[in-house]
Amino acid sequence: MLIIYDGLCPLCNQFSKRVHLQRAVGVVELLDARSTDSRIIQFIAAGYKLDQTLLVQYNGHIYVGAQAMHLIATCSSQDNWFNRLFATVFKHPLIARLLYRPLTWGRTILLRLLGRPRIDQ
Numbered sequence: 198m199l200i201i202y203d204g205l206c207p208l209c210n211q212f213s214k215r216v217h218l219q220r221a222v223g224v225v226e227l228l229d230a231r232s233t234d235s236r237i238i239q240f241i242a243a244g245y246k247l248d249q250t251l252l253v254q255y256n257g258h259i260y261v262g263a264q265a266m267h268l269i270a271t272c273s274s275q276d277n278w279f280n281r282l283f284a285t286v287f288k289h290p291l292i293a294r295l296l297y298r299p300l301t302w303g304r305t306i307l308l309r310l311l312g313r314p315r316i317d318q
Contacts, residue, residue: 200228204229230252253269264293266293269287
């Protein structure tokens with residue numbers, strides 16, 4: 198599983214550090230969307246707007262936004278309060294869709310307040 202997140206976003210960083218995925222997922226790689234990794238360049242060239250969405254690549258499929266959050270929730274362990282809460286809320290696709298957009302708005306506002314640039318700049 199490859200999870201692409203914003204390395205300059207404090208919320209994204211905490212999420213990526215706190216979420217624990219089940220052993221069934223196998224190796225989990227976290228990749229900062231602000232890096233110069235060739236995969237980032239390929240995703241951007243393919244039209245993915247990494248400044249606006251979470252992206253997960255798993256078993257040959259690409260999941261974006263609420264779908265990515267839902268996938269992570271269904272694969273997350275239940276070993277601490279954060280993972281139990283996250284899995285409980287985001288395991289429902291409709292709730293994931295309803296909550297994802299406000300979360301991205303909050304991220305955008307936080308980055309502006311912190312003076313951090315957009316990923317695509």
